[in-house]
Structures are given as structure tokens and as C-alpha cells.
Amino acid sequence: MAGAGLGTAFTSGLKKARGAKPPGISRDAVGVLVDTTLCIGCRKCEQACAERHKLPDRSFEDMTVLDRPRRPDEGAYTVVNKYHPDPGASESATFVKFQCMHCVDPACASACITGALSKQKSGPVTYDPNKCIGCRYCMVACPFEIPAYEYHRALVPKVRKCTLCFEYISKLPRDKGGLPACAQVCPMEVMTFGKRSNLLELARWKIKNNPGKYVDHIFGEHEVGGTSWLYLASHPFEKLGFPNLGAKAPPRLTESIQHAVFQGFLPPLALFGILGGFMWLTGRKKETNGKNRQEDDQ
Ligand code: SF4
Numbered sequence: 001m002a003g004a005g006l007g008t009a010f011t012s013g014l015k016k017a018r019g020a021k022p023p024g025i026s027r028d029a030v031g032v033l034v035d036t037t038l039c040i041g042c043r044k045c046e047q048a049c050a051e052r053h054k055l056p057d058r059s060f061e062d063m064t065v066l067d068r069p070r071r072p073d074e075g076a077y078t079v080v081n082k083y084h085p086d087p088g089a090s091e092s093a094t095f096v097k098f099q100c101m102h103c104v105d106p107a108c109a110s111a112c113i114t115g116a117l118s119k120q121k122s123g124p125v126t127y128d129p130n131k132c133i134g135c136r137y138c139m140v141a142c143p144f145e146i147p148a149y150e151y152h153r154a155l156v157p158k159v160r161k162c163t164l165c166f167e168y169i170s171k172l173p174r175d176k177g178g179l180p181a182c183a184q185v186c187p188m189e190v191m192t193f194g195k196r197s198n199l200l201e202l203a204r205w206k207i208k209n210n211p212g213k214y215v216d217h218i219f220g221e222h223e224v225g226g227t228s229w230l231y232l233a234s235h236p237f238e239k240l241g242f243p244n245l246g247a248k249a250p251p252r253l254t255e256s257i258q259h260a261v262f263q264g265f266l267p268p269l270a271l272f273g274i275l276g277g278f279m280w281l282t283g284r285k286k287e288t289n290g291k292n293r294q295e296d297d298q
């Protein structure tokens, strides 16, 4: 019976694994295009994000923090870093704002066993704290090392990350605050919020019409299956703190491995058979030994 149960579980697992599909987003899914060539590193975006999301108070006047690379954490959904991709040049600093990339096929959501993280068809990857059990698989899975955990909160710690201001952009018109706070406040208009498909067109237009200004690469167009945040830069992205990632979405990669395991169903079954046989023989031996002892006693 156990064997049959295991077989059914494995077979249904195989069906599920084979049937898994990327979540897919609507043609109208939104995103943000970041033109890093315009950023002056003022940190106003960090401040606006912290204020909107009631993150812990901190100073946004201290520009020395830009001198060392930072990562978003549970108290800061976004950070701006300064890079010197061309140390020989007189004007060499490039500022880059980082946050959750809101991947098209997010590894965090795929790894989350309770569905606490999910990709909305409209673009954002959202988090439901009521479903989260604190396993932190999302933190391990994210190729950008974004989700942060509130280790300091003993009772109800949450995973924290940029929400793409979902709670605002999904409810309010743009002229009434229905924009990401960071994009709204930026004095240099570094960020353009809109449909991802339009942002890709805009990015291609900028590259084509500004020869020599940008590298011919839109970060996020293809990386990890595509991301809702897209970037333009004047230097190769690996010199600006971006990880060098392939185009395949991590969930597709892990599912390929799962498929390989499930397709090799026979070896585990054979293993269960051997173990089952071993247990039966052991049981028989114990039974026989018990009977022999009884006969010796008589
Ligand atoms: S507010 Fe705009 S210019 Fe200032 S650091 Fe943020 S992205 Fe750069």
C-alpha cells in the first residue's frame, strides 16, 4: 500500500512538474525604466520610499554611505550605490538605484511553498504576510539577493522588499499618487513608470537616438526571463554592480532539474523496492528467531 501511495505521489508530482508553466504577465503589465545616466545620487528616492512605507527613520543627508555598495534590507526597500566604472575619466561616477526587480517569472514566488509571494498579472510581485511561515526560501532563491527578513522582530517577523508601490498604483490614478513614490519624487526623472512593453520601446529609442551614450543593452529585457524594472547605462552592467545572469528564469531551471528527477522515477522506485524487501526479510528473520527461541525454551 505504501508503495502504491508513493507511486501515486511520484506520478502526480511528475504530472504537476510537467504541467508547470511560467506565470505570464498581461500585455498591460507595468514596470519602471531607470536611466542611470541621469541619476545624481541625491537619495530622494530612498527617502520617499521610506516615508511612504513607514520604514524606520534614518538620515538621507549622509552621502558618504554611497561610497560602499549597499543592498536593500528590511529597513530600506531601495538603495542608491555609486560606482566608478571608468576610473581614468574625470567625470567617472555612476549612481544606480537598486530594489526588487519584480521578475516576470520570479524565483522567490516559485520557491515560496505557501504562496505568500505571487506575481500579479499587472507586473508587481506582492507579498502576503498572513501566508508567510518564515521559511525564507525566497531569500535563497532570489538571484538578486533582495528579500530581507525582520530578524529583530521576535513575534511576527516579515519578509520585506520593494512592493512596486502596488497598493498605490493599483488603486489610485497617476495624478492622485498612483505612481511609485521613488519615481514620483526623483528630481532628475531617472525613472519612467509605464507599461513594460512601452518602456522597452522607449529604451530602444533612447539607445538608437543617442549614439555613444548608452551601451546597447537593456538590463532586465531578457535577464532571468525578464524583469519589470529595466535599466539603461553608459557602461557595461557588470561594472555597475549588476549580476551577470543568463536569460533563463531560475524557476524554469529548477523545474528542468525536477523533471529530470521525476523522469528518473524508476531508480527511486527500485530503491523503495529494495528497502521494502530488506524490511520484509528483517521482519521474517525476527519472526523466525522468535519462533526458534520459543522452541528452544520448550
Ligand atoms: S531620486 Fe533620482 S536622482 Fe536622486 S538618487 Fe534617486 S534616482 Fe538618483
Ligand code: SF4
Binding pocket: 100, 101, 102, 103, 106, 107, 108, 109, 125, 141, 142, 143, 144, 145, 146, 147, 161
Ligand atoms: S528580484 Fe528577487 S525578490 Fe524580486 S521578484 Fe525577482 S526573485 Fe523575487
Ligand code: SF4
Binding pocket: 048, 049, 050, 052, 053, 077, 078, 099, 161, 162, 163, 164, 165, 180, 181, 182, 183
Ligand atoms: S516602487 Fe515603491 S516600494 Fe519600490 S522602491 Fe519605489 S517607492 Fe519603494
